[in-house]
Amino acid sequence: MDDPDREKRKLHRQHYEEFSRLHAQYEAEGTDYRQREYPPYPDEIRGLTCGAKSKRTGNPCKQLALFFNGRCKFHGGASTGPRTKAGKRKSARNGKTGGRPRKNQSP
Numbered sequence: 001m002d003d004p005d006r007e008k009r010k011l012h013r014q015h016y017e018e019f020s021r022l023h024a025q026y027e028a029e030g031t032d033y034r035q036r037e038y039p040p041y042p043d044e045i046r047g048l049t050c051g052a053k054s055k056r057t058g059n060p061c062k063q064l065a066l067f068f069n070g071r072c073k074f075h076g077g078a079s080t081g082p083r084t085k086a087g088k089r090k091s092a093r094n095g096k097t098g099g100r101p102r103k104n105q106s107p
């Protein structure tokens, strides 16, 4: 866990948090989208790369399109599964009902 861009990634996350906080507020107030004002992406973190260490080459990842966590679509980390009781129930039901009937049941 030796990330030279740690501080920049922190800024990136703060920017996203501020952005989504404002967005939720605007949505709740029903503000017209033309009157919404969002903070600009900070100049000092423009061009921030994902930077995750590649398994194969050991080089840092160069993806520029990042999620709020500061990593790209390949390095965001796996889902940790359903968290709420309702989600767990739903996931336990998956694949047990419905679906297309099989044409040939026996091998």
Ligand SMILES: [Zn+2]
Binding pocket: 050, 051, 052, 061, 062, 063, 071, 072, 073, 074, 075
């Ligand atoms: Zn990456």
